[in-house]
Amino acid sequence: MNHRVSPKAGVRRTHAERSAATRQHLIATAIDVIQHRSLEEMSIHELAKSAGMTSGAVQHHFESKAVLMMNVLSELIESTVRSGELWPSPALPARERAAKFVQAVWGLVYAQPRFIVAWNIYLGCRNQPEVLGHIAELRQSVQARMHEGFFTAFPELAAEPDRDGLLGLVLSSLRGLGLLQLFAPAQPSAPDAVHQAQLACLADWIATRCEAAAASAGTPTKVRTRRR
Template identity: 45%
Template sequence: MAPNLHQLKSTQTRSRLLEAAMEILQTKGYGQLSIHEVARVAHMTTGAVQHHFGSKAALMMEVLAHLIDRLDKENSFWPPAQWPARERADHFVEQAWKQLYGQPRFAAAWSAYLAARDDPVMTAHIIERRAQLSERLTQRMLGSFPELRRERDSVAHVNFILSCLRGLGLQGPFAPSDVIDAQLKVLSQTIQSFLTTPETHS
């Protein structure tokens, strides 16, 4: 069923607000991001922002979801499964850090999540939304790294990789770049070890 005019308008408004939020993050930083500022940049009312997102934490969750939507459609982000294991692992780690986890907005989003952790309704929403995003990332990773499907705990392997990237993303603002780079290299090597078949060791 095709969306009606109201649904189309709502989708357009939501997209406009997300673009305004990302513009603020990129040009002014997390400290300037607020419901009021998003409304001002989008030339809309604060009521419109609150209607679509409810809180700053919910807004940041959707900003990350919006970015992941873009990466999901960006084929250059995901290495082809036919590439050698080392090339795929290096490419994925580099792009994941460059385009998502190493961006200031990633740490900013988690700051908003942690600030909302005492709100059970918001926490439940974030958990649910993150589970959806994690599932999408997992399926794309298994497409780029089909060897992981051989592992009985393939999803746990993927979640471990993503957790490492999230941890580095939170550490990033407080660590020298060479320290982060060294850990990203180790992560790539770890991914490669996951892709190695038992026969390779014999």
């Protein structure tokens, strides 16, 4: 008689898979410690205690706090990419596109607790060249992704002479709003109406620039047609 073995019973993770899972657990625990306590409290010893491991086991995966912080930053960036779509279809009307983009990038990136975690790491590691070098590389990578995605979603603006300054202003505005969360109440009673008004103004400005660029180039853009 042939005995069939259940697939679940016969599957074992490889050493590499177990190691990767442990690293992800440690990174997630580190993010949680920084978010709910502080960067200063995030030592190898505290991470080991919070993760239910020994300090030696943690150092087997991350030899120092600097190396751990670099991996935490990488995970924060990748989780932002995985969290959802930032870019609306360029076929949508300019104003709908702009509103969708601003709300998506705010909700998925700048309003997220991980955004503040990333800035805590940046501010706390200013005297660690190794971490700062890694941050610079990540910023270049993120900037390239944002540049490509933004001008694909808003092709009217791709040929504008000040396009880099335009994108920089958009991201700086969102970044500034995100950093204001450092001073917000721990448990706000309602969504910040001031933030929403500012986001609406930013979306309106993007849409207006799209419409002006399309009109200047003599190309049609997806805007509502006015009927007389």
